[in-house]
Amino acid sequence: MLQTAGRRGWPLVAGVFLGITITLYFDLNTTLHISHVHERMSWPALNTFRMRMTSPSHAERQNDLPCPDLSRLAADDDDTVSKQLEKEVRVLVWVMTHPDNHQSKARVVRDTWGRRVNKLLFISSINDSSIPTIAVNVSEGRKHLTAKSQKAWRYVYENHFHDADWFMKADDNTYVIMENLRYFLSGENTSEPVHFGHLFKTIVKQGFYSGGSGYVLSKEALRRWGEKGKDVAKLCRQDDSGEDNAMGQCMESLGVRVDNSTDALGRTRFHCLKPEHHVVGQYPAWYHRFDANGATVFKGREKMSDYAIAFHYIEPWQMEVMEYFVYQLTPYGIVRGLKHLNQPRNHTHLKVLYW
Template sequence: MQVRILCFVITSPINLDKRAIHVKKTWGKRCTTLLFFSSEANTSFPTIGLNTSEGRNHLTAKTMQGFRYVYDQYYGEVDWFMKTDDDTYVIMENLRYFLSSQNTKDPVYFGHHFKPKVKQGYYSGGAGYVLSKEALKRIATTGNNPQFCNQDGYDEDVDLGECMERLGVKTANTTDAMGRSRFHCFELEMHLFGGYPDWYYEYDANGAKQGVNSISEYAISFHYVPQQKMYALEFYVYHLRPYDKDEIARKLSKQIRVLCFVITSPMNLDKRAIHVKKTWGKRCTKLLFFGSETNISFPVIGLNTSEGRNHLTAKTMQGFRYVYDQYYDEADWFMKADDDTYVILENLRYFLSSQDTRDPVYFGHHFIGKEVKQGFNSGGAGYVLSKEALRRLSRTGSNKQFCKQDGGQEDLNVGICMEKLGVKIVNTTDFLGRTRFHCYTLESHLFGNYPQWYYVHDANGAHKGTDSISNYAISFHYVKPQRMYELEFFVYHLNPYGIETGHQNLNQPANVFNMKKYLFSEKVAFKGHV
């Protein structure tokens, strides 16, 4: 069934380039019809100019006039009508899914439900709200009468709620079958962690809940989304995929054993390391933390080294030797990461499924430099050693004549050591040339916010944008703790309805058949996804 939705966005002349353009370039393009309303007409953008002054005191006028314009011009062309702000982000597939079970002939509207001020409650303006055809007809005709509805004012969503109640337009529950919210008047981070303003606990009709389990996997909207975050959301929702959530991922998890060891420090255990432990780290076959001090309760393995960036090489070299001595036979691959690295283990296992751990190789975000002919892999993005690479690094590499044991730049020192030991760097881009390991945040790689040195040293050309990042990305760096939980939500919980995760064959064609050795015990049907 086709669900046609007109989206109209309230904006202003000063926000066209700051906000509205980013709605237009992201989620807005999935609306059946997209309109922007402002106090001034702009034919090039375009915006529809309304007979109202600018400012928050006139949001009610903008909204009421906008609905009348939509009724006059588009009533017969679509089924549903959504009003949003210019800093709202909407997942249209999930909105259509929700509306597919509703009847647009009913006098109803939907959104993030607030309970005070209006007997039946009203919907948050920032989260966006959606009107049926019957609701639109009533508000654009009878609602045009000032005796029924305020025509201007500051509290647009309250004014509209009072108007709807007088017109017999009903609110309706928009939570999913598990009571989780779909529309959200704040950005995801706040709904995950709480920290709501005091008024929200009184207003929210769903109990002002927080956490992953309070948010529907088919969430529809979030508010207060900055411009760069809109593009990050686009990538998370429509591009980034954990490699097949079903039987293949489970089989790879058992067959491709990855030991992750994370470099941390005493002061960062509660600031950073604990969040690795609670998020992506739990998907490693084995997870270890190394620091300068032992902490039995966390636990952290204490190494014979001082704290500080000047001793990252010592931490890393000693860490690899510890792993070799204690866990060599318990894993197939060995990944070193920082405590602000985020790793999608399913995608790492998929990539490694076409590699041979008996080869002397290591993988990561490839840098080039005059100090080492083959280059080296970024420490922050994380790098992965085969069993043979670990053996060489831990045995011959412990000799000071071959490899530096402390001081300097850790990832460069490891790279120089690897080259001397005959351990090769292998290309980690996907079949489309897109990067898997990333030494910066997603936003940096989307927008190219790179320091000057990066253009000199990045082996893949310092590309930027969605098309430069693999859908099956493995790692990002400089990820703040709260962002780790956001990534968890987007990667493992949120589903844009009707867009399957599936998988693409993005390993090199010559290596694809190597995956069969990990899947020999059972035939698995591959779901196509392009």
């Protein structure tokens, strides 16, 4: 009886075994396929794909496709305060780029955060009407970044000094939240000789600002630079690879001070590394040595302001990602009020905090 029952049970056991084997086979093949896809679609590959998708030729092919009307999604957003600040705190931003980046990085900057700038300029070595860019007479290459910057500032001073209250330099892989920049600057005095950014405490006595995350000059700072133009060659290095520290030395020579850009809780607003490095608090060794924004005290998200201003090393496709997370993604049912996170006008000088 037991033997008969055993013989009858074997087909069931065999069927279960076969089913498990087939399931594992397909699961393994699916996993291997997904892994293969991820291996093939590495970050550089994804970036190349993103560039193809945003190329002018691709855009032309997409003209006949229906496009969602995103304006209705923002219809309920109250931007009264930001629009008022846009009128009251005028910011000119010039972006350092070069010919190889015109149709990739520069174009995406123009079409994303650059749309919110009062006056946006792209400085390159050739004129390109499709962006458009402004050409300065300088050789391309890292060792000529200082010369490029000095000529860019000369162009801004001579042609746009009266077009803005504040003047910012950024790279073509910098991402700037203009509303937060204007809010921060609304608590500062552009008539004072001051500039702001992500401060490093090395090379220059008072420190210098990272060029990658951008730095901002007051109108008085730019006026001093422009009016002492005859002496700039003596006061400021005219060519070098270290554009940001050269500008720091120049500002110090002109009596333009560095100052605190952290918020009322001591959290940073300008960020010289990739966003993920700041968010998780993974900094290179040199950052701990030279950062003057409190990296040795706070790390990660607790060190970052809710009203962050700038990030560096943002690839073109990541600019689109930033646009979505900053301006479109919203948790349903949470209405966030305005936070007053600017330092008091008589805030402590940064030199006291970190030297």
